[in-house]
Amino acid sequence: MDGQSIKRRAGRPTPEVAEQKRNNLILVALNEFARTGFHAASLRDIAEKAQVSSRTLYNHFPDKLALFEACLEHxxxxxxxxxxxxxxxxxxxxxxxxxxxxxxxxxxxxxxxxxxxxxxxxxxxxxxxxxxxxxxxxxxxxxxxxxxxxxxxxxxxxxxxxxxxxxxxxxxxxxxxxxxxxxxxxxxxxxxxxxxxxxxxxxxxxxx
Incomplete structure (x- = not known):
C-alpha cells in the first residue's frame, strides 16, 4: 500500500471528494446569502447545513468575503x-x-x-x-x-x-x-x- 492510500484511509479526502464538498458549500452559501444577506449569514450555519466541519469550510474559504466571491463566481x-x-x-x-x-x-x-x-x-x-x-x-x-x-x-x-x-x-x-x-x-x-x-x-x- 502506497503512502497516498494510507493518507486517504487516515481521513484525507480524494481530490474529487474535496471538490464536491467545495461545490456543495458554494450552493449552500448561495442560498444562505440570498436568504439572510451578507452580514447576517453565519459561516457556522453554512457549514452545518453543508454537513461539513467549520475547519473544512475554512480550508476552502478563509473568510466570509472569500466564500461570497466564490458564490458570485459560480x-x-x-x-x-x-x-x-x-x-x-x-x-x-x-x-x-x-x-x-x-x-x-x-x-x-x-x-x-x-x-x-x-x-x-x-x-x-x-x-x-x-x-x-x-x-x-x-x-x-x-x-x-x-x-x-x-x-x-x-x-x-x-x-x-x-x-x-x-x-x-x-x-x-x-x-x-x-x-x-x-x-x-x-x-x-x-x-x-x-x-x-x-x-x-x-x-x-x-x-x-
Missing part, C-alpha cells in the same frame, strides 16, 4: 452563455446572448443575490468591487470577444460590450428595482432583438 458562470454554442452572424449571436442573460438573471437565486448586492454594497464597498469584477468577467468580456471576432478593435471592444450589456439588462434591472412581473420568453427575446438592432444600427434605424 452565479456568473451560470449566467454566461457558452460562446461556442452561439451560432449565426453577430446580430443573431448578440440576440441569443442577451436573451440567455435575461433568462438566467430572472431566476430566483440570481434575483435574490442581485437584491442583496444592491442593498448591502452601499455599506460594504468590497461587495461592490467583487460584483463589478464578476460583471466584467462574465457578462462584458464574452461580448467583447464576439465583437473582436468580427473585426472590432480590441481597444474599443470592451466599452462597446459594456454598453451592449447595460442596454440588454436594462429591463431586468428596472423590474428588479421597481417591481414587476417576470418577463416571458417572448418578451425577453423581443427586448434582446430591440437592443441588438439599436446597438448595431443606431436609433436612426428606428425612425421612419
Amino acid at each position: 452565479s456568473g458562470a451560470q449566467i454566461r452563455p457558452e460562446l461556442p454554442d452561439l451560432k449565426g452572424d453577430l446580430h443573431t449571436q448578440l440576440i441569443t446572448y442577451a436573451t440567455e442573460m435575461q433568462r438566467q438573471l430572472f431566476s430566483t437565486q440570481s434575483t435574490q443575490m442581485a437584491r442583496l448586492i444592491y442593498r448591502e454594497s452601499s455599506e460594504f464597498d468590497e461587495l461592490r468591487k467583487i460584483a463589478r469584477l464578476q460583471f466584467e468577467r462574465h457578462q462584458v468580456s464574452p461580448v467583447a470577444r464576439l465583437l473582436e471576432a468580427e473585426g472590432v478593435d480590441p481597444a474599443e471592444s470592451h466599452p462597446l460590450a459594456k454598453q451592449f450589456v447595460v442596454m440588454a439588462l436594462g429591463e431586468w434591472q428596472r423590474r428588479l428595482l421597481f417591481g414587476g412581473e417576470l418577463m416571458t420568453d417572448e418578451e425577453m427575446a423581443g427586448h434582446a432583438k430591440l437592443v441588438t438592432n439599436i446597438f448595431l444600427n443606431g436609433i436612426t434605424s428606428r425612425i421612419s
Whole structure:
C-alpha cells in the first residue's frame, strides 16, 4: 500500500471528494446569502447545513468575503452563455446572448443575490468591487470577444460590450428595482432583438 492510500484511509479526502464538498458549500452559501444577506449569514450555519466541519469550510474559504466571491463566481458562470454554442452572424449571436442573460438573471437565486448586492454594497464597498469584477468577467468580456471576432478593435471592444450589456439588462434591472412581473420568453427575446438592432444600427434605424 502506497503512502497516498494510507493518507486517504487516515481521513484525507480524494481530490474529487474535496471538490464536491467545495461545490456543495458554494450552493449552500448561495442560498444562505440570498436568504439572510451578507452580514447576517453565519459561516457556522453554512457549514452545518453543508454537513461539513467549520475547519473544512475554512480550508476552502478563509473568510466570509472569500466564500461570497466564490458564490458570485459560480452565479456568473451560470449566467454566461457558452460562446461556442452561439451560432449565426453577430446580430443573431448578440440576440441569443442577451436573451440567455435575461433568462438566467430572472431566476430566483440570481434575483435574490442581485437584491442583496444592491442593498448591502452601499455599506460594504468590497461587495461592490467583487460584483463589478464578476460583471466584467462574465457578462462584458464574452461580448467583447464576439465583437473582436468580427473585426472590432480590441481597444474599443470592451466599452462597446459594456454598453451592449447595460442596454440588454436594462429591463431586468428596472423590474428588479421597481417591481414587476417576470418577463416571458417572448418578451425577453423581443427586448434582446430591440437592443441588438439599436446597438448595431443606431436609433436612426428606428425612425421612419
